[in-house]
Amino acid sequence: MVYAIFSASILLAMAAIYAGAVGWLYFRQERLLFEPDGLAGDDPICIDRDTREFFIDVPGARLSVARMTLPDPRGVFFFMHGNSGNLKKWFVELDAFRRANFDVVMFDYRGFGKSTGRIESEEQLRADVEAVWKHIEPMYAGRRVVISGQSLGTGLAAGLAARLCSEGHAPDLTLLVSPYSSMRALAAELYPWVPMRVLRYPLHTLAHAARLLGPVMLIHGEKDELIGIHHSEQLQKAMRSAQLLRVIGAGHGDVHQSRAAQEALMSALGRL
Structure with missing residues:
Protein backbone atom coordinates (compact mmCIF):
# COMPACT_ATOMS: atom_id res chain seq x y z
CA MET A 1 0.00 0.00 0.00
CA PHE A 34 15.33 32.68 -32.11
CA GLU A 35 18.84 33.69 -31.06
CA PRO A 36 19.09 37.40 -31.86
CA ASP A 37 22.17 39.55 -31.39
CA GLY A 38 21.55 43.24 -30.91
CA LEU A 39 23.52 45.89 -32.75
CA ALA A 40 24.22 49.43 -31.54
CA GLY A 41 22.65 52.17 -33.59
CA ASP A 42 26.03 53.68 -34.44
CA ASP A 43 27.58 50.34 -35.44
CA PRO A 44 27.46 50.16 -39.27
CA ILE A 45 26.12 46.98 -40.84
CA CYS A 46 28.38 47.41 -43.85
CA ILE A 47 30.82 50.15 -44.83
CA ASP A 48 30.84 49.46 -48.58
CA ARG A 49 30.08 52.62 -50.53
CA ASP A 50 27.25 51.07 -52.55
CA THR A 51 25.32 49.90 -49.48
CA ARG A 52 22.99 51.74 -47.18
CA GLU A 53 20.81 51.15 -44.14
CA PHE A 54 17.24 52.27 -43.53
CA PHE A 55 14.22 51.39 -41.43
CA ILE A 56 10.71 50.27 -42.32
CA ASP A 57 7.97 50.93 -39.79
CA VAL A 58 5.60 48.06 -39.03
CA PRO A 59 2.98 47.79 -36.28
CA GLY A 60 4.85 47.88 -32.97
CA ALA A 61 8.39 47.94 -34.39
CA ARG A 62 10.95 49.35 -36.81
CA LEU A 63 12.74 46.86 -39.03
CA SER A 64 16.39 47.38 -39.92
CA VAL A 65 17.08 46.89 -43.64
CA ALA A 66 20.37 46.73 -45.53
CA ARG A 67 20.51 47.23 -49.29
CA MET A 68 23.31 47.05 -51.83
CA THR A 69 22.40 49.26 -54.79
CA LEU A 70 24.14 48.99 -58.15
CA PRO A 71 23.91 51.60 -60.94
CA ASP A 72 21.78 49.51 -63.32
CA PRO A 73 21.06 46.13 -61.70
CA ARG A 74 19.59 43.18 -63.56
CA GLY A 75 17.45 42.45 -60.54
CA VAL A 76 17.25 41.98 -56.78
CA PHE A 77 18.26 39.20 -54.43
CA PHE A 78 15.84 39.39 -51.47
CA PHE A 79 17.12 37.23 -48.62
CA MET A 80 15.67 36.07 -45.28
CA HIS A 81 18.37 34.95 -42.88
CA GLY A 82 18.56 32.24 -40.22
CA ASN A 83 17.57 32.29 -36.58
CA SER A 84 20.75 33.80 -35.10
CA GLY A 85 22.97 36.85 -35.30
CA ASN A 86 22.05 40.00 -37.18
CA LEU A 87 22.68 41.67 -40.52
CA LYS A 88 26.32 42.29 -39.73
CA LYS A 89 26.74 38.49 -39.88
CA TRP A 90 24.56 37.92 -42.94
CA PHE A 91 25.04 41.00 -45.15
CA VAL A 92 28.48 39.93 -46.35
CA GLU A 93 30.31 38.48 -49.38
CA LEU A 94 28.64 40.95 -51.71
CA ASP A 95 31.27 40.94 -54.47
CA ALA A 96 29.74 37.88 -56.13
CA PHE A 97 26.42 39.72 -56.45
CA ARG A 98 28.21 42.74 -57.87
CA ARG A 99 29.70 40.54 -60.56
CA ALA A 100 26.27 39.07 -61.27
CA ASN A 101 24.85 42.63 -61.29
CA PHE A 102 22.16 41.97 -58.67
CA ASP A 103 21.15 44.29 -55.86
CA VAL A 104 20.91 42.61 -52.45
CA VAL A 105 18.27 43.37 -49.82
CA MET A 106 18.11 41.82 -46.35
CA PHE A 107 16.36 42.77 -43.12
CA ASP A 108 16.61 41.85 -39.46
CA TYR A 109 13.63 40.28 -37.72
CA ARG A 110 12.23 42.00 -34.65
CA GLY A 111 14.76 42.06 -31.82
CA PHE A 112 17.66 41.25 -34.16
CA GLY A 113 20.37 43.81 -34.87
CA LYS A 114 18.88 47.30 -34.89
CA SER A 115 15.29 46.13 -35.35
CA THR A 116 13.03 46.99 -32.44
CA GLY A 117 10.16 45.02 -30.91
CA ARG A 118 10.01 41.27 -30.42
CA ILE A 119 8.73 38.29 -32.36
CA GLU A 120 5.35 37.12 -31.09
CA SER A 121 3.86 34.87 -33.77
CA GLU A 122 4.38 33.31 -37.19
CA GLU A 123 1.69 35.58 -38.61
CA GLN A 124 3.65 38.60 -37.42
CA LEU A 125 6.88 37.26 -38.95
CA ARG A 126 5.22 36.72 -42.32
CA ALA A 127 3.57 40.14 -42.19
CA ASP A 128 6.97 41.75 -41.60
CA VAL A 129 8.40 39.92 -44.63
CA GLU A 130 5.50 41.21 -46.73
CA ALA A 131 5.99 44.76 -45.44
CA VAL A 132 9.66 44.83 -46.45
CA TRP A 133 8.96 43.25 -49.83
CA LYS A 134 6.14 45.67 -50.63
CA HIS A 135 8.50 48.54 -49.82
CA ILE A 136 11.21 47.43 -52.24
CA GLU A 137 9.14 45.69 -54.92
CA PRO A 138 8.30 48.86 -56.92
CA MET A 139 12.04 49.61 -57.22
CA TYR A 140 12.52 46.46 -59.33
CA ALA A 141 9.57 46.55 -61.69
CA GLY A 142 10.56 44.81 -64.91
CA ARG A 143 13.77 43.39 -63.43
CA ARG A 144 14.70 39.91 -62.25
CA VAL A 145 13.54 38.82 -58.80
CA VAL A 146 15.19 36.19 -56.61
CA ILE A 147 13.48 35.24 -53.35
CA SER A 148 15.82 33.40 -51.00
CA GLY A 149 16.08 32.18 -47.44
CA GLN A 150 18.41 30.12 -45.31
CA SER A 151 17.44 27.77 -42.47
CA LEU A 152 14.68 29.59 -40.52
CA GLY A 153 14.26 32.01 -43.41
CA THR A 154 13.40 29.28 -45.93
CA GLY A 155 9.87 28.88 -44.64
CA LEU A 156 9.34 32.64 -44.87
CA ALA A 157 10.89 32.84 -48.34
CA ALA A 158 8.77 29.95 -49.63
CA GLY A 159 5.63 31.60 -48.30
CA LEU A 160 6.38 34.91 -50.01
CA ALA A 161 7.35 33.20 -53.27
CA ALA A 162 4.17 31.10 -53.24
CA ARG A 163 2.07 34.21 -52.70
CA LEU A 164 3.73 35.95 -55.63
CA CYS A 165 3.16 32.87 -57.81
CA SER A 166 -0.53 32.79 -56.92
CA GLU A 167 -0.83 36.40 -58.12
CA GLY A 168 0.91 35.72 -61.42
CA HIS A 169 4.25 37.26 -60.43
CA ALA A 170 6.41 34.19 -59.94
CA PRO A 171 10.01 34.94 -58.90
CA ASP A 172 12.63 34.31 -61.55
CA LEU A 173 14.33 32.07 -58.97
CA THR A 174 13.40 30.76 -55.54
CA LEU A 175 16.47 29.69 -53.59
CA LEU A 176 16.20 27.76 -50.32
CA VAL A 177 19.38 26.92 -48.40
CA SER A 178 19.10 24.23 -45.70
CA PRO A 179 15.29 24.23 -45.75
CA TYR A 180 12.91 22.29 -43.52
CA SER A 181 9.68 20.67 -44.70
CA SER A 182 8.03 22.32 -41.71
CA MET A 183 9.18 23.54 -38.34
CA ARG A 184 6.63 21.17 -36.84
CA ALA A 185 8.24 18.18 -38.56
CA LEU A 186 11.70 19.32 -37.51
CA ALA A 187 10.58 19.79 -33.91
CA ALA A 188 9.12 16.28 -33.90
CA GLU A 189 12.57 14.95 -34.82
CA LEU A 190 14.51 17.06 -32.34
CA TYR A 191 12.02 17.07 -29.45
CA PRO A 192 9.84 13.95 -29.78
CA TRP A 193 8.57 14.36 -26.21
CA VAL A 194 6.87 17.69 -27.00
CA PRO A 195 3.20 17.62 -28.14
CA MET A 196 3.08 19.20 -31.59
CA ARG A 197 0.03 21.29 -30.74
CA VAL A 198 2.28 23.27 -28.42
CA LEU A 199 4.35 24.61 -31.32
CA ARG A 200 3.15 28.08 -32.26
CA TYR A 201 5.49 28.36 -35.26
CA PRO A 202 4.60 25.41 -37.53
CA LEU A 203 6.10 27.15 -40.62
CA HIS A 204 4.77 24.68 -43.19
CA THR A 205 7.28 25.07 -46.02
CA LEU A 206 5.99 21.90 -47.66
CA ALA A 207 2.52 23.41 -47.93
CA HIS A 208 3.93 26.17 -50.13
CA ALA A 209 6.16 23.91 -52.23
CA ALA A 210 3.53 22.73 -54.70
CA ARG A 211 2.50 26.35 -55.37
CA LEU A 212 5.97 27.46 -56.43
CA LEU A 213 6.36 28.18 -60.13
CA GLY A 214 9.48 28.88 -62.11
CA PRO A 215 13.01 27.76 -61.23
CA VAL A 216 13.57 26.52 -57.69
CA MET A 217 16.97 25.66 -56.26
CA LEU A 218 17.51 23.77 -53.00
CA ILE A 219 20.97 23.68 -51.45
CA HIS A 220 21.64 21.33 -48.55
CA GLY A 221 24.73 20.01 -46.80
CA GLU A 222 24.88 16.23 -46.77
CA LYS A 223 26.21 16.35 -43.20
CA ASP A 224 23.65 18.82 -41.89
CA GLU A 225 23.37 17.94 -38.21
CA LEU A 226 20.34 20.14 -37.50
CA ILE A 227 18.06 19.90 -40.53
CA GLY A 228 18.62 16.61 -42.29
CA ILE A 229 18.86 16.60 -46.08
CA HIS A 230 15.72 14.44 -46.20
CA HIS A 231 13.77 17.68 -45.68
CA SER A 232 15.06 19.02 -49.00
CA GLU A 233 14.36 15.65 -50.63
CA GLN A 234 10.76 15.82 -49.46
CA LEU A 235 10.38 19.39 -50.72
CA GLN A 236 11.87 18.50 -54.09
CA LYS A 237 9.33 15.70 -54.58
CA ALA A 238 6.47 18.10 -53.88
CA MET A 239 7.62 20.73 -56.39
CA ARG A 240 6.90 20.91 -60.08
CA SER A 241 10.51 21.58 -60.94
CA ALA A 242 13.30 21.92 -58.42
CA GLN A 243 17.02 21.33 -58.47
CA LEU A 244 18.63 19.92 -55.32
CA LEU A 245 22.32 20.55 -54.85
CA ARG A 246 23.81 18.14 -52.31
CA VAL A 247 26.94 19.73 -50.87
CA ILE A 248 29.34 16.95 -49.92
CA GLY A 249 31.00 17.45 -46.55
CA ALA A 250 28.97 20.53 -45.59
CA GLY A 251 26.95 20.84 -42.41
CA HIS A 252 24.28 23.30 -41.38
CA GLY A 253 26.30 26.39 -40.58
CA ASP A 254 28.84 26.26 -43.39
CA VAL A 255 26.93 25.08 -46.45
CA HIS A 256 26.53 28.58 -47.89
CA GLN A 257 30.28 29.10 -47.66
CA SER A 258 31.10 26.07 -49.79
CA ARG A 259 32.53 26.66 -53.23
CA ALA A 260 29.95 24.33 -54.78
CA ALA A 261 27.03 26.32 -53.34
CA GLN A 262 28.49 29.67 -54.33
CA GLU A 263 29.26 28.55 -57.89
CA ALA A 264 25.78 27.05 -58.28
CA LEU A 265 24.14 30.28 -57.13
CA MET A 266 26.24 32.49 -59.43
CA SER A 267 25.57 30.14 -62.34
CA ALA A 268 21.82 30.32 -61.66
CA LEU A 269 21.90 34.11 -61.48
CA GLY A 270 23.85 34.24 -64.73
CA ARG A 271 21.13 32.26 -66.52
CA LEU A 272 18.31 34.59 -65.48
Whole structure:
Protein backbone atom coordinates (compact mmCIF):
# COMPACT_ATOMS: atom_id res chain seq x y z
CA MET A 1 0.00 0.00 0.00
CA VAL A 2 2.77 2.41 0.97
CA TYR A 3 4.69 1.45 -2.17
CA ALA A 4 1.60 2.12 -4.33
CA ILE A 5 1.11 5.53 -2.74
CA PHE A 6 4.82 6.34 -3.19
CA SER A 7 4.72 5.28 -6.83
CA ALA A 8 1.62 7.34 -7.46
CA SER A 9 3.26 10.37 -5.87
CA ILE A 10 6.30 10.00 -8.11
CA LEU A 11 4.09 9.72 -11.19
CA LEU A 12 2.13 12.81 -10.18
CA ALA A 13 5.34 14.74 -9.57
CA MET A 14 6.72 13.68 -12.97
CA ALA A 15 3.45 14.64 -14.65
CA ALA A 16 3.55 18.04 -12.96
CA ILE A 17 7.15 18.60 -14.10
CA TYR A 18 6.29 17.54 -17.64
CA ALA A 19 3.22 19.79 -17.71
CA GLY A 20 5.31 22.67 -16.42
CA ALA A 21 7.99 22.11 -19.04
CA VAL A 22 5.40 21.95 -21.84
CA GLY A 23 3.70 25.08 -20.51
CA TRP A 24 7.01 26.95 -20.38
CA LEU A 25 7.76 25.85 -23.94
CA TYR A 26 4.38 27.10 -25.17
CA PHE A 27 4.79 30.57 -23.73
CA ARG A 28 8.57 30.95 -24.08
CA GLN A 29 9.39 29.04 -27.26
CA GLU A 30 10.73 32.19 -28.92
CA ARG A 31 13.79 31.77 -26.66
CA LEU A 32 14.45 28.38 -28.24
CA LEU A 33 13.65 29.29 -31.83
CA PHE A 34 15.33 32.68 -32.11
CA GLU A 35 18.84 33.69 -31.06
CA PRO A 36 19.09 37.40 -31.86
CA ASP A 37 22.17 39.55 -31.39
CA GLY A 38 21.55 43.24 -30.91
CA LEU A 39 23.52 45.89 -32.75
CA ALA A 40 24.22 49.43 -31.54
CA GLY A 41 22.65 52.17 -33.59
CA ASP A 42 26.03 53.68 -34.44
CA ASP A 43 27.58 50.34 -35.44
CA PRO A 44 27.46 50.16 -39.27
CA ILE A 45 26.12 46.98 -40.84
CA CYS A 46 28.38 47.41 -43.85
CA ILE A 47 30.82 50.15 -44.83
CA ASP A 48 30.84 49.46 -48.58
CA ARG A 49 30.08 52.62 -50.53
CA ASP A 50 27.25 51.07 -52.55
CA THR A 51 25.32 49.90 -49.48
CA ARG A 52 22.99 51.74 -47.18
CA GLU A 53 20.81 51.15 -44.14
CA PHE A 54 17.24 52.27 -43.53
CA PHE A 55 14.22 51.39 -41.43
CA ILE A 56 10.71 50.27 -42.32
CA ASP A 57 7.97 50.93 -39.79
CA VAL A 58 5.60 48.06 -39.03
CA PRO A 59 2.98 47.79 -36.28
CA GLY A 60 4.85 47.88 -32.97
CA ALA A 61 8.39 47.94 -34.39
CA ARG A 62 10.95 49.35 -36.81
CA LEU A 63 12.74 46.86 -39.03
CA SER A 64 16.39 47.38 -39.92
CA VAL A 65 17.08 46.89 -43.64
CA ALA A 66 20.37 46.73 -45.53
CA ARG A 67 20.51 47.23 -49.29
CA MET A 68 23.31 47.05 -51.83
CA THR A 69 22.40 49.26 -54.79
CA LEU A 70 24.14 48.99 -58.15
CA PRO A 71 23.91 51.60 -60.94
CA ASP A 72 21.78 49.51 -63.32
CA PRO A 73 21.06 46.13 -61.70
CA ARG A 74 19.59 43.18 -63.56
CA GLY A 75 17.45 42.45 -60.54
CA VAL A 76 17.25 41.98 -56.78
CA PHE A 77 18.26 39.20 -54.43
CA PHE A 78 15.84 39.39 -51.47
CA PHE A 79 17.12 37.23 -48.62
CA MET A 80 15.67 36.07 -45.28
CA HIS A 81 18.37 34.95 -42.88
CA GLY A 82 18.56 32.24 -40.22
CA ASN A 83 17.57 32.29 -36.58
CA SER A 84 20.75 33.80 -35.10
CA GLY A 85 22.97 36.85 -35.30
CA ASN A 86 22.05 40.00 -37.18
CA LEU A 87 22.68 41.67 -40.52
CA LYS A 88 26.32 42.29 -39.73
CA LYS A 89 26.74 38.49 -39.88
CA TRP A 90 24.56 37.92 -42.94
CA PHE A 91 25.04 41.00 -45.15
CA VAL A 92 28.48 39.93 -46.35
CA GLU A 93 30.31 38.48 -49.38
CA LEU A 94 28.64 40.95 -51.71
CA ASP A 95 31.27 40.94 -54.47
CA ALA A 96 29.74 37.88 -56.13
CA PHE A 97 26.42 39.72 -56.45
CA ARG A 98 28.21 42.74 -57.87
CA ARG A 99 29.70 40.54 -60.56
CA ALA A 100 26.27 39.07 -61.27
CA ASN A 101 24.85 42.63 -61.29
CA PHE A 102 22.16 41.97 -58.67
CA ASP A 103 21.15 44.29 -55.86
CA VAL A 104 20.91 42.61 -52.45
CA VAL A 105 18.27 43.37 -49.82
CA MET A 106 18.11 41.82 -46.35
CA PHE A 107 16.36 42.77 -43.12
CA ASP A 108 16.61 41.85 -39.46
CA TYR A 109 13.63 40.28 -37.72
CA ARG A 110 12.23 42.00 -34.65
CA GLY A 111 14.76 42.06 -31.82
CA PHE A 112 17.66 41.25 -34.16
CA GLY A 113 20.37 43.81 -34.87
CA LYS A 114 18.88 47.30 -34.89
CA SER A 115 15.29 46.13 -35.35
CA THR A 116 13.03 46.99 -32.44
CA GLY A 117 10.16 45.02 -30.91
CA ARG A 118 10.01 41.27 -30.42
CA ILE A 119 8.73 38.29 -32.36
CA GLU A 120 5.35 37.12 -31.09
CA SER A 121 3.86 34.87 -33.77
CA GLU A 122 4.38 33.31 -37.19
CA GLU A 123 1.69 35.58 -38.61
CA GLN A 124 3.65 38.60 -37.42
CA LEU A 125 6.88 37.26 -38.95
CA ARG A 126 5.22 36.72 -42.32
CA ALA A 127 3.57 40.14 -42.19
CA ASP A 128 6.97 41.75 -41.60
CA VAL A 129 8.40 39.92 -44.63
CA GLU A 130 5.50 41.21 -46.73
CA ALA A 131 5.99 44.76 -45.44
CA VAL A 132 9.66 44.83 -46.45
CA TRP A 133 8.96 43.25 -49.83
CA LYS A 134 6.14 45.67 -50.63
CA HIS A 135 8.50 48.54 -49.82
CA ILE A 136 11.21 47.43 -52.24
CA GLU A 137 9.14 45.69 -54.92
CA PRO A 138 8.30 48.86 -56.92
CA MET A 139 12.04 49.61 -57.22
CA TYR A 140 12.52 46.46 -59.33
CA ALA A 141 9.57 46.55 -61.69
CA GLY A 142 10.56 44.81 -64.91
CA ARG A 143 13.77 43.39 -63.43
CA ARG A 144 14.70 39.91 -62.25
CA VAL A 145 13.54 38.82 -58.80
CA VAL A 146 15.19 36.19 -56.61
CA ILE A 147 13.48 35.24 -53.35
CA SER A 148 15.82 33.40 -51.00
CA GLY A 149 16.08 32.18 -47.44
CA GLN A 150 18.41 30.12 -45.31
CA SER A 151 17.44 27.77 -42.47
CA LEU A 152 14.68 29.59 -40.52
CA GLY A 153 14.26 32.01 -43.41
CA THR A 154 13.40 29.28 -45.93
CA GLY A 155 9.87 28.88 -44.64
CA LEU A 156 9.34 32.64 -44.87
CA ALA A 157 10.89 32.84 -48.34
CA ALA A 158 8.77 29.95 -49.63
CA GLY A 159 5.63 31.60 -48.30
CA LEU A 160 6.38 34.91 -50.01
CA ALA A 161 7.35 33.20 -53.27
CA ALA A 162 4.17 31.10 -53.24
CA ARG A 163 2.07 34.21 -52.70
CA LEU A 164 3.73 35.95 -55.63
CA CYS A 165 3.16 32.87 -57.81
CA SER A 166 -0.53 32.79 -56.92
CA GLU A 167 -0.83 36.40 -58.12
CA GLY A 168 0.91 35.72 -61.42
CA HIS A 169 4.25 37.26 -60.43
CA ALA A 170 6.41 34.19 -59.94
CA PRO A 171 10.01 34.94 -58.90
CA ASP A 172 12.63 34.31 -61.55
CA LEU A 173 14.33 32.07 -58.97
CA THR A 174 13.40 30.76 -55.54
CA LEU A 175 16.47 29.69 -53.59
CA LEU A 176 16.20 27.76 -50.32
CA VAL A 177 19.38 26.92 -48.40
CA SER A 178 19.10 24.23 -45.70
CA PRO A 179 15.29 24.23 -45.75
CA TYR A 180 12.91 22.29 -43.52
CA SER A 181 9.68 20.67 -44.70
CA SER A 182 8.03 22.32 -41.71
CA MET A 183 9.18 23.54 -38.34
CA ARG A 184 6.63 21.17 -36.84
CA ALA A 185 8.24 18.18 -38.56
CA LEU A 186 11.70 19.32 -37.51
CA ALA A 187 10.58 19.79 -33.91
CA ALA A 188 9.12 16.28 -33.90
CA GLU A 189 12.57 14.95 -34.82
CA LEU A 190 14.51 17.06 -32.34
CA TYR A 191 12.02 17.07 -29.45
CA PRO A 192 9.84 13.95 -29.78
CA TRP A 193 8.57 14.36 -26.21
CA VAL A 194 6.87 17.69 -27.00
CA PRO A 195 3.20 17.62 -28.14
CA MET A 196 3.08 19.20 -31.59
CA ARG A 197 0.03 21.29 -30.74
CA VAL A 198 2.28 23.27 -28.42
CA LEU A 199 4.35 24.61 -31.32
CA ARG A 200 3.15 28.08 -32.26
CA TYR A 201 5.49 28.36 -35.26
CA PRO A 202 4.60 25.41 -37.53
CA LEU A 203 6.10 27.15 -40.62
CA HIS A 204 4.77 24.68 -43.19
CA THR A 205 7.28 25.07 -46.02
CA LEU A 206 5.99 21.90 -47.66
CA ALA A 207 2.52 23.41 -47.93
CA HIS A 208 3.93 26.17 -50.13
CA ALA A 209 6.16 23.91 -52.23
CA ALA A 210 3.53 22.73 -54.70
CA ARG A 211 2.50 26.35 -55.37
CA LEU A 212 5.97 27.46 -56.43
CA LEU A 213 6.36 28.18 -60.13
CA GLY A 214 9.48 28.88 -62.11
CA PRO A 215 13.01 27.76 -61.23
CA VAL A 216 13.57 26.52 -57.69
CA MET A 217 16.97 25.66 -56.26
CA LEU A 218 17.51 23.77 -53.00
CA ILE A 219 20.97 23.68 -51.45
CA HIS A 220 21.64 21.33 -48.55
CA GLY A 221 24.73 20.01 -46.80
CA GLU A 222 24.88 16.23 -46.77
CA LYS A 223 26.21 16.35 -43.20
CA ASP A 224 23.65 18.82 -41.89
CA GLU A 225 23.37 17.94 -38.21
CA LEU A 226 20.34 20.14 -37.50
CA ILE A 227 18.06 19.90 -40.53
CA GLY A 228 18.62 16.61 -42.29
CA ILE A 229 18.86 16.60 -46.08
CA HIS A 230 15.72 14.44 -46.20
CA HIS A 231 13.77 17.68 -45.68
CA SER A 232 15.06 19.02 -49.00
CA GLU A 233 14.36 15.65 -50.63
CA GLN A 234 10.76 15.82 -49.46
CA LEU A 235 10.38 19.39 -50.72
CA GLN A 236 11.87 18.50 -54.09
CA LYS A 237 9.33 15.70 -54.58
CA ALA A 238 6.47 18.10 -53.88
CA MET A 239 7.62 20.73 -56.39
CA ARG A 240 6.90 20.91 -60.08
CA SER A 241 10.51 21.58 -60.94
CA ALA A 242 13.30 21.92 -58.42
CA GLN A 243 17.02 21.33 -58.47
CA LEU A 244 18.63 19.92 -55.32
CA LEU A 245 22.32 20.55 -54.85
CA ARG A 246 23.81 18.14 -52.31
CA VAL A 247 26.94 19.73 -50.87
CA ILE A 248 29.34 16.95 -49.92
CA GLY A 249 31.00 17.45 -46.55
CA ALA A 250 28.97 20.53 -45.59
CA GLY A 251 26.95 20.84 -42.41
CA HIS A 252 24.28 23.30 -41.38
CA GLY A 253 26.30 26.39 -40.58
CA ASP A 254 28.84 26.26 -43.39
CA VAL A 255 26.93 25.08 -46.45
CA HIS A 256 26.53 28.58 -47.89
CA GLN A 257 30.28 29.10 -47.66
CA SER A 258 31.10 26.07 -49.79
CA ARG A 259 32.53 26.66 -53.23
CA ALA A 260 29.95 24.33 -54.78
CA ALA A 261 27.03 26.32 -53.34
CA GLN A 262 28.49 29.67 -54.33
CA GLU A 263 29.26 28.55 -57.89
CA ALA A 264 25.78 27.05 -58.28
CA LEU A 265 24.14 30.28 -57.13
CA MET A 266 26.24 32.49 -59.43
CA SER A 267 25.57 30.14 -62.34
CA ALA A 268 21.82 30.32 -61.66
CA LEU A 269 21.90 34.11 -61.48
CA GLY A 270 23.85 34.24 -64.73
CA ARG A 271 21.13 32.26 -66.52
CA LEU A 272 18.31 34.59 -65.48
